[in-house]
Amino acid sequence: MILLQQQDESNRKPIVASIGFFDGVHAGHRYLISQIKEIAGEKGLASAVITFPVHPRKVLQADYQPALLCGYEERIERLASTGVDYCIPLDFTIEMSRLSARDFIHQVLKQMYNVDTLVIGYDHRFGYNREDGFEEYVQYGKEVGMNVVQAKQYPDEYVSSSFIRTLLKEGNIEKAAKLLTYNYTICGKIIKGFQVGRTIGFPTANVESWERYKVIPAFGVYAVHVYTIGQKLDGMLYIGTRPTVDNGQNISVEVNIFDFDGDLYNKDLTVEFLEFVRPDIKFGGLDELRAQLFRDKEEVRKRLDAYH
Secondary structure, three states, X not given: OEEOOOOOOOOOOOEEEEEXXXXXXXXXXXXXXXXXXXXXXXXXXXXXXXXXXXXXXXXXXXXXXXXEXXXXXXXXXXHHOOOOOEEEEOOOOHHHHOOXXXXXXXXXXXXXXXXXXXXXXXXXXXXXXXXXXXXHHHHHHHHOOOEEEEOOOOOOOOOOHHHHXXXXXXXXXXXXXXXXXXXXXXXXXXXXXXXXXXXXXXXXXEEEEOOOOEOOXXXXXXXXXXXXXXXXXXXEXXXXXXXXXXXXXOOEEEEEEOOOOOOOOOOEEEEEEEEEEEOOXXXXXXXXXXXXXXXXXXXXXXXXXXXX
């Protein structure tokens, strides 16, 4: 996949394209892109997706905090994995938000990117106030010689970025992974924690996500794979407010890595969620917590063994 910057005029050949934010690049997005590639192949043209580096609503509302399934760089990597020819990042602006669907098709999609065929998601709308629908898009396309076609809906089951976010916040990791077509991950830097875990025999690496708006799954304990310093390791991850030690409302994301005793402070780390094990619980003290962590570790090992 070639990342074609907005100001790059090196490619103005006609393309078959779709436009959207593509958060998560989930099964529905991949089904849409497969249709783009199929039409492009039939026409002998390149396939493309047009996306936004920053969520359009964030541009319109500075205080908006989007819940994202992946950051921009991860989104580009996921889009590349679909085999689409081009990805075109489009900088969404206030001025662009005021364009009608007709003007957007004429001025942006046709004049800027020479879109020959626009493939519209079955529930996608664009343009000022999203006033127009598919029939209007077809008409506006005809005015400039652009074909506008409606994509077929993902056939197996309902899938959307918002639904997947809900699944993650419910701890339904396996269902989310099925709809994403990959296991959900969090990438970040390992930071200093309270080091309580070390005192009870369960040292943890505290993870600070690189992506500010990344969705944090439901509070609780998870079976995970950990990728760091060139290694793939097993571990159990905790998300929560650490109620047993009265941590207040601060949310901790910390992972106990099995069979590892190195110093990871300030190192990069990626956590891959495999299964939800149990919800967050407040225990009567550190002894109760420690006993439960031993049971958790045994359970996580069983699940990881089965996963392997």
